[in-house]
Amino acid sequence: MQxxxxxxxxxxxxxxxxxxxxxRVKGYEVTEACDGEEAVDIFFADNDISLILLDVMxxxxxxxxxxxxxxxxxxxxxxxxxxxxxxQDELQGFSLGVDEYISKPFSPKILTARVEAIxxxxxxxxxxxxxxxxxxxxxxxxxxxxxxxxVDLSFKEFELLDYFISNKNLALNxxxxxxxxxxxxxxxxxxxxxxxxxxxxxKLGACGNQIKTIWGMGYKFEA
Amino acid sequence: MQxxxxxxxxxxxxxxxxxxxxxRVKGYEVTEACDGEEAVDIFFADNDISLILLDVMxxxxxxxxxxxxxxxxxxxxxxxxxxxxxxQDELQGFSLGVDEYISKPFSPKILTARVEAIxxxxxxxxxxxxxxxxxxxxxxxxxxxxxxxxVDLSFKEFELLDYFISNKNLALNxxxxxxxxxxxxxxxxxxxxxxxxxxxxxKLGACGNQIKTIWGMGYKFEA
DNA sequence: TGATTTAGTCACATTTTTATCACATAAAAG
DNA sequence: CTTTTATGTGATAAAAATGTGACTAAATCA
Numbered sequence: 001m002q003x004x005x006x007x008x009x010x011x012x013x014x015x016x017x018x019x020x021x022x023x024r025v026k027g028y029e030v031t032e033a034c035d036g037e038e039a040v041d042i043f044f045a046d047n048d049i050s051l052i053l054l055d056v057m058x059x060x061x062x063x064x065x066x067x068x069x070x071x072x073x074x075x076x077x078x079x080x081x082x083x084x085x086x087x088q089d090e091l092q093g094f095s096l097g098v099d100e101y102i103s104k105p106f107s108p109k110i111l112t113a114r115v116e117a118i119x120x121x122x123x124x125x126x127x128x129x130x131x132x133x134x135x136x137x138x139x140x141x142x143x144x145x146x147x148x149x150x151v152d153l154s155f156k157e158f159e160l161l162d163y164f165i166s167n168k169n170l171a172l173n174x175x176x177x178x179x180x181x182x183x184x185x186x187x188x189x190x191x192x193x194x195x196x197x198x199x200x201x202x203k204l205g206a207c208g209n210q211i212k213t214i215w216g217m218g219y220k221f222e223a
Numbered sequence: 224m225q226x227x228x229x230x231x232x233x234x235x236x237x238x239x240x241x242x243x244x245x246x247r248v249k250g251y252e253v254t255e256a257c258d259g260e261e262a263v264d265i266f267f268a269d270n271d272i273s274l275i276l277l278d279v280m281x282x283x284x285x286x287x288x289x290x291x292x293x294x295x296x297x298x299x300x301x302x303x304x305x306x307x308x309x310x311q312d313e314l315q316g317f318s319l320g321v322d323e324y325i326s327k328p329f330s331p332k333i334l335t336a337r338v339e340a341i342x343x344x345x346x347x348x349x350x351x352x353x354x355x356x357x358x359x360x361x362x363x364x365x366x367x368x369x370x371x372x373x374v375d376l377s378f379k380e381f382e383l384l385d386y387f388i389s390n391k392n393l394a395l396n397x398x399x400x401x402x403x404x405x406x407x408x409x410x411x412x413x414x415x416x417x418x419x420x421x422x423x424x425x426k427l428g429a430c431g432n433q434i435k436t437i438w439g440m441g442y443k444f445e446a
Numbered sequence: 447t448g449a450t451t452t453a454g455t456c457a458c459a460t461t462t463t464t465a466t467c468a469c470a471t472a473a474a475a476g
Numbered sequence: 477c478t479t480t481t482a483t484g485t486g487a488t489a490a491a492a493a494t495g496t497g498a499c500t501a502a503a504t505c506a
Binding site for chain 4: 414417418419420436438439
Binding site: 191194215 | 481482483484486
């Protein structure tokens with residue numbers, strides 16, 4: 001099995017080493033960044049990072065800005081490392097899309113427990129059944145339900161919905177969608193997406209309006 | 224075929240009823256206990272319980288203690304039901320020998336999916352006679368019945384049906400099927416599967432439509 | 447050995463899906 | 477308010493996948 005890759009972002013070398021060593025013992029692959037800018041660069045360059053551990057206080061670009069930047073295009077789980085006294089920011093953080101907090105100082109045990117909990121929860125991606133709003137998608141059985149009613153989807157429709165749900169609440173432009181649902185080198189009309197969206201909306205019935213149009217951009221699937 | 228027996232342990236009558244009803248619909252036999260002590264008593268008295276669904280918070284003896292007690296003498300699969308916010312205990316739970324967690328509130332779909340996954344993993348399904356819908360397959364006697372009528376299958380047809388039934392309700396692509404029913408390194412036309420499916424459908428008569436075509440993918444055997 | 451069953455391949459029929467176009471409609475811009 | 481641009485939608489033709497029967501080779505059996 002492929003190792004799960006975790007990006008650790010902290011400006012203190014000591015802290016990074018601590019976290020890195022523990023996570024490696026637990027069998028994770030660890031990549032490090034020492035400031036926000038580097039974190040963003042690495043995240044976008046390396047597209048199989050499964051979780052980010054992010055310090056708040058950092059030079060160049062702080063943790064919140066990193067979250068904002070990354071959340072524009074990805075739902076990767078993010079755990080913030082906060083110093084004592086930064087608790088009041090947590091509320092703000094959750095609204096930005098932070099998944100969990102760990103207050104420094106923390107025990108390695110807490111760290112791995114939270115990481116594992118988040119990964120398990122986030123592994124919704126590999127789970128058989130994903131629920132998002134009124135829509136329920138079962139990859140294993142290749143079944144979709146909208147408000148409990150089975151919906152009959154074609155292969156492409158299923159793939160498209162899967163992509164939407166896997167990236168729920170993210171604005172996806174047509175190029176994104178084409179590259180991910182169609183072949184990478186698909187050379188066709190980007191309006192094809194529109195047609196499939198139309199069909200999906202129709203087939204999903206009332207849940208169809210979870211697919212929002214983003215004018216001048218593309219689409220978004222809302223939870 | 225003997226029904227699989229599941230012990231549901233929760234102090235809330237409402238929750239027990241909910242779980243019980245869903246599992247019964249799915250064809251399981253359900254026994255209930257309303258606290259840890261009763262759970263342990265029942266488990267030791269009744270020696271053919273295949274799986275335990277266990278709430279954490281209970282009077283008299285909590286879930287963790289139940290796990291500890293039972294794990295001393297049995298590897299029966301245990302799924303814990305945790306309330307939101309108890310995630311931090313999960314680490315502890317896994318080391319005690321818990322197989323899986325389900326966080327409340329959960330959907331019935333999640334419940335049955337996890338239960339089935341665990342049971343599959345626990346090899347409870349490895350029995351000689353399997354019944355699935357109107358189809359009955361007896362591995363030991365190498366006999367198949369459809370709606371009670373004996374069906375004469377060739378070797379490959381039997382193997383294919385066995386694979387289908389063993390993976391019922393799962394979308395199986397042709398590659399899957401070829402690798403499992405044929406030799407692993409089978410190097411032939413994947414359309415061969417189609418031909419055999421055709422024959423199976425024909426021989427199973429009315430039950431033939433339990434084999435669903437999944438367009439662009441493969442086949443699925445529905446219970 | 448010869449007859450019979452089974453497995454795999456192929457070609458053609460059928461069905462389903464998918465992409466594209468043209469036009470309608472809606473939103474933004476001027 | 478008009479123009480421009482982007483999206484919604486239905487129809488349709490092309491493409492792709494599956495269903496099916498026939499045929500060949502291989503295995504099995506009497």
